[in-house]
Amino acid sequence: MTGWTHGLLNRLVILCDVAMMLVAALVYYAVWHILGWTQMVVLGVIGGAIYCTVLLLGQAYRVEHYGRVRRQIVHVIIGLLPALLAVFVVYYALVPPQPGDPEAFGPWAALTLVALLFGRLVLVRAGMAWIDRRKLLVRNTVLIGDLDRAYALIRRYQEDMPAGGLISFVGVFRDGGRQPTNAEKAGDGVPPALGGIEDLLELAKAGIFDLVIVTKNWSDMRGIGVIARQLHRVATDVMVEMEPDVLSAASARVTRIADSPTLQIQQRPLKGSLGVLKALEDYTVAGIGLLVMSPVLLLAALAIKLDSPGPVLFRQARVGLNRREFMVYKLRTMHYDPGDDGSIGAVRADPRITRVGAILRSLSIDEIPQLINVLRGEMSVVGPRPHVPNMMINEQLRYEAVSDYVARYRMKPGITGWAQINGMRGGIYTEEKAARGVELDLYYIENWSIWFDIRIILLTMTKGLADTTAF
Structure with missing residues (x-):
């Protein structure tokens, strides 16, 4: 799966149109100097907004149109005429008329037309050819x-x-x-x-x-x-x-x-531009997070080595997107046991948890190395928590015990999630609590937005650190 969709391509064409209008405005300013810098940028933005709105209402941003030269020219002219009219009206509503103003708009209109046609007939067509060669829309x-x-x-x-x-x-x-x-x-x-x-x-x-x-x-x-x-x-x-x-x-x-x-x-979650936005969020937050938290990781690693024998990092198989297994990274918080497959989750006052491990788990510091999994593309910063392949509830496999549990696999697992900040940390030993967790995870998948993620991250940094259910 490439992640490319018709919607993503259409948004890139819109971005190209707006960029061409701004380029025309800046070139006009650099050559003629009739209108000021700020005026040209403002008028370029207004013109671009009107132009794109007209073409969106006319359903001109469609993949089947981009390969047809005559149709592209017609669409550019249809969108540009009301945009120029709107800019002309706005300009005279804000600025007192000056001698020579009408003549000032002629070169700008011509430059804008040339720039838009260049964008559509050269840049967009070249992009479409590149996409076709790689079959990105197939x-x-x-x-x-x-x-x-x-x-x-x-x-x-x-x-x-x-x-x-x-x-x-x-x-x-x-x-x-x-x-x-x-x-x-x-x-x-x-x-x-x-x-x-x-x-x-x-x-x-x-x-x-x-x-x-x-x-x-x-x-x-x-x-x-x-x-x-x-x-x-x-x-x-x-x-x-x-x-x-x-x-x-x-x-x-x-x-x-x-x-x-x-x-x-x-519908597949996070298609096209939404997937690009989610990926940008993940790589940005994970990169900055690792840099900022590196002193904490170093201190935690030293404390783990002094507290109990065994490796600092703990690697364990988890189930991710489309049920693909991957190795998750965490700071070791339990006494080292190579035979522990993780199918039995931690319980309160679990004797397997070390003294340092109890502190790390209560503050969620043990989860920080999962930022590496995010940078590897196996996890997201926010999403349903990944579970071990054979996690049990009342002697039943979790995916057999809880209806719709497998629907969580439709999105990359996360370091934190909507379920975790709503009380689903700590042990989950009953079908009722597991079902509630699945309900919260599916709500997140169906209602995802960048603002939802930001809210969850902020709540994790505040409410999560003081969560008494974690152990």
């Missing part, structure tokens, strides 16, 4: 359900898009119905049949597809629901192929693929 797709329906959909798509289009079929998975033929198993001229739902979930760990299409009969809503629930643990978009004319393709969340309407029932 969606790697798997299908699950009835094999006949799946391969029929693939054939129709290949007939409609002989050059490949924006979908690449990775494989087909069976859910009931006939067995695959030998040719289908071998992928002879068609995407290979790769097994059933468990095989699909296993393949998801590799992160090589970002769209699942369910191809079961529309009347089998129970079967579709079973598959949908199992796919909750996978960070992908999920669509269901519908019968023709069941719903209009213009309806919300309904898209046509090879003239078959598909209904989107699940």
Whole structure:
């Protein structure tokens, strides 16, 4: 999965348009000096806002438009005319008229037109060519359900898009119905049949597809629901192929693929620009955090070595995005035991916890090395906490005991999270408390924003340090 989406590309084109308008304003100021620096920047921003608003309302920021020269020119002119008019009106509303003012706008308008056309016909087209060469907008797709329906959909798509289009079929998975033929198993001229739902979930760990299409009969809503629930643990978009004319393709969340309407029932969190924003947050906070906390880490490491034998750092397998396992880093807070797999969580007054470890755990200092996991791309600063693969609750595996537990795997795990600042630190030994934690984690996933993360980080730094439930 590349992280590129149509929405991200559209935002980059908007950014290019605004940048070109500002460049035109600054060049005009540097050459003519008729209007002041501040005036040109303000007018450039106002013009850019009006221009982009007009094109957004006219749905001109769409990927299918960027490769068409004539359409690009028309869109630039349509957006620029009201932008110039608005700038002219605002200018005369704020500044007393001066002799020669009307002539001053002519060169600026011409420069702006040239800059916008350069941005669209040179920069955007070059960017689109670069994206096409690397197939960054191609969606790697798997299908699950009835094999006949799946391969029929693939054939129709290949007939409609002989050059490949924006979908690449990775494989087909069976859910009931006939067995695959030998040719289908071998992928002879068609995407290979790769097994059933468990095989699909296993393949998801590799992160090589970002769209699942369910191809079961529309009347089998129970079967579709079973598959949908199992796919909750996978960070992908999920669509269901519908019968023709069941719903209009213009309806919300309904898209046509090879003239078959598909209904989107699940969306991958943090797609496109949201994912870029989350990554910037993670790398910035983790980098600064490690730098600022390095003296604390050095003192903690010295205290651990003096307190008990064993390594300073503790490495343990945890389950992350799409159920992929990774090794988490923490400061060691327990007596060294190579045989401890972590399936039994810590309890209050746990004899395994060292004297220094108790202090580190109460202040959450033992979690600081997980900033390394963030920089490695395995974790986020904020997200659902990662658990060991075989964590137990009442002698049951946690993912079996708690409904929707696996849906937490749709986002990278975090050092802190919405659940942790709402009392889910310390031991979780009951199904009720575990279910409450999952509820809070899913609320975070479904309502993510950069401001939500900032709020959680600030609460962790204040409320979290004084949390008496931690041990």
